[in-house]
Amino acid sequence: xxxxxxxxxxxxxxxxxxxxxxxxxxxxxxxxxxxxxxxxxxxxxxxxxxxxxxxxxxxxxxxxxxxxxxxxxxxxxxxxxxxxxxxxxxxxxxxxxxxxxxxxxxxxxxxxxxxxxxxxxxxxxxxxxxxxxxxxxxxxxxxxxxxxxxxxxxxxxxxxxxxxxxxxxxxxxxxxxxxxxxxxxxxxxxxxxxxxxxxxxxxxxxxxxxxxxxxxxxxxxxxxxxxxxxxxxxxxxxxxxxxxxxxxxxxxxxxxxxxxxxxxxxxxxxxxxxxxxxxxxxxxxxxxxxxxxxxxxxxxxxxxxxxxxxxxxxxxxxxxxxxxxx
Amino acid sequence: xxxxxxxxxxxxxxxxxxxxxxxxxxxxxxxxxxxxxxxxxxxxxxxxxxxxxxxxxxxxxxxxxxxxxxxxxxxxxxxxxxxxxxxxxxxxxxxxxxxxxxxxxxxxxxxxxxxxxxxxxxxxxxxxxxxxxxxxxxxxxxxxxxxxxxxxxxxxxxxxxxxxxxxxxxxxxxxxxxxxxxxxxxxxxxxxxxxxxxxxxxxxxxxxxxxxxxxxxxxxxxxxxxxxxxxxxxxxxxxxxxxxxxxxxxxxxxxxxxxxxxxxxxxxxxxxxxxxxxxxxxxxxxxxxxxxxxxxxxxxxxxxxxxxxxxxxxxxxxxxxxxxxx
Numbered sequence: 001x002x003x004x005x006x007x008x009x010x011x012x013x014x015x016x017x018x019x020x021x022x023x024x025x026x027x028x029x030x031x032x033x034x035x036x037x038x039x040x041x042x043x044x045x046x047x048x049x050x051x052x053x054x055x056x057x058x059x060x061x062x063x064x065x066x067x068x069x070x071x072x073x074x075x076x077x078x079x080x081x082x083x084x085x086x087x088x089x090x091x092x093x094x095x096x097x098x099x100x101x102x103x104x105x106x107x108x109x110x111x112x113x114x115x116x117x118x119x120x121x122x123x124x125x126x127x128x129x130x131x132x133x134x135x136x137x138x139x140x141x142x143x144x145x146x147x148x149x150x151x152x153x154x155x156x157x158x159x160x161x162x163x164x165x166x167x168x169x170x171x172x173x174x175x176x177x178x179x180x181x182x183x184x185x186x187x188x189x190x191x192x193x194x195x196x197x198x199x200x201x202x203x204x205x206x207x208x209x210x211x212x213x214x215x216x217x218x219x220x221x222x223x224x225x226x227x228x229x230x231x232x233x234x235x236x237x238x239x240x241x242x243x244x245x246x247x248x249x250x251x252x253x254x255x256x257x258x259x260x261x262x263x264x265x266x267x268x269x270x271x272x273x274x275x276x277x278x279x280x281x282x283x284x285x286x287x288x289x290x291x292x293x294x295x296x297x298x299x300x301x302x303x304x305x306x307x308x309x310x311x312x313x314x315x316x317x318x319x320x321x322x323x324x325x326x
Numbered sequence: 327x328x329x330x331x332x333x334x335x336x337x338x339x340x341x342x343x344x345x346x347x348x349x350x351x352x353x354x355x356x357x358x359x360x361x362x363x364x365x366x367x368x369x370x371x372x373x374x375x376x377x378x379x380x381x382x383x384x385x386x387x388x389x390x391x392x393x394x395x396x397x398x399x400x401x402x403x404x405x406x407x408x409x410x411x412x413x414x415x416x417x418x419x420x421x422x423x424x425x426x427x428x429x430x431x432x433x434x435x436x437x438x439x440x441x442x443x444x445x446x447x448x449x450x451x452x453x454x455x456x457x458x459x460x461x462x463x464x465x466x467x468x469x470x471x472x473x474x475x476x477x478x479x480x481x482x483x484x485x486x487x488x489x490x491x492x493x494x495x496x497x498x499x500x501x502x503x504x505x506x507x508x509x510x511x512x513x514x515x516x517x518x519x520x521x522x523x524x525x526x527x528x529x530x531x532x533x534x535x536x537x538x539x540x541x542x543x544x545x546x547x548x549x550x551x552x553x554x555x556x557x558x559x560x561x562x563x564x565x566x567x568x569x570x571x572x573x574x575x576x577x578x579x580x581x582x583x584x585x586x587x588x589x590x591x592x593x594x595x596x597x598x599x600x601x602x603x604x605x606x607x608x609x610x611x612x613x614x615x616x617x618x619x620x621x622x623x624x625x626x627x628x629x630x631x632x633x634x635x636x637x638x639x640x641x642x643x644x645x646x647x648x649x650x651x652x
Binding site: 062064127181182204228231236239244245251254 | 548
């Protein structure tokens, strides 16, 4: 029910994913009459793999997590998470209120043993492919111990998602040992001891986009600022490119020829292509889709959930974390 | 003597600035034989407005600020700052070691009354023009009081540099009151009390690039990460655009037509166009040029210094800070 477009985006994205993956089964959790109405506009829906679970309440995008926790037992988000807890679903994907989703996920699913705080992780495009960044905003104040846990979780998750011996780096304001704040320095010394992690040291903001690491770790304040400023810059560049080809008649003509190419670039760089942030460290799979993501972005989030189910990510994390954290 | 290209970049940039501004006089501080040698390659140099000040030592780009402070009394950076302190120069521009430049600036020039810590401020391009961001890395651990001081200094500086009633915002992970860490929340409440500042509240990373504020305030850790990740992303986009037009023969042909346009875009977005970070809060003008900046970037830094001299920025800051801080 959440996100900027609600079920108007989620329903068509779900149908597209069902069409591309014959093993997928989806439950749409939310206000049944609305969901049925939107579904009725589509023909040929295979209802054997798609069912609707009614939930009477909706958590608003501006609602405080504490309100969402206490006041709405029948919120769609909560009902979906309870389905994961009870084994009636393997993963929950939501475009709703991030803070509420995290609070409810912790409350309903609980964290894995040894994990103090779950983290949000997403993939960013880099020069050489992509890199996983965490935390993206679930934890705005982090100690060294939390950064260490994020690094461990990010490394295990990246490996499960196909990266061999992921290079793990701590985001910092310089590459030298003396740079950084206390938390980062202490986290680095913890990571240097952890032999099972391929810790490559500090990375700067530009190194991330140069593809120097597979997993980049920072606190949620920094990660959120990095992610959103990158989105803003990418949007600005896209707008400037459009403007560039409108400056003069010759520019317009070149623009007509170049636009299909530039459109494909925008596609590559847009967050939509990488949409879907994993909540790591929970006893279950939860994927947060960007609130502003359209149909294609939500499909990416569902695919991310499928990949984590296939790799049994929480189980793998559980096993590795026992060695590394406890 | 500093930066990736040393005097090989600084000398031609200086000559270009002297040619464009007949009121400018420059002193090149560093190893005189090397500087003379590079100068001798250029013809028609007006030595009445350009003189060389010999300094025998150089601070390395990786040297610790504490070493630079203690061990090198005749470092070019230090000699240049002493010229500003003694009134023999109105501003110091350097492409050298940032930490050393900041430490020496504080030691040689001292801070303005009421300022605990100087801050680094630079302009970033936005959708609607540009915005000033501070701190960029001088202070990796900041309390609310420091953020408040940065906001005051940024506001006064932006006004002096031509922005009418600058909109000042605090960088945060959300626009709502409940978002953020303790320092940011406390700084916001201090700024709401300061009537002389046009404080517009929190801003997110994407809002910065949408041009929602004229001055954006954050701690040096966050500011540095934002700046460098933006540089990295801009470089990556430029590279992808080049790659895009090499994919096929038709793409190459379109590329030949589009490249002049795209080059101008790159120019607009490249940090070089906005190069030159001001050290605010000192009893003198110090501009840090990006270590990787080439000739054109260093020219921007010299121009920034000229503008601050014209506006008598430290004096203006001094007057306003007395009202706002003391």
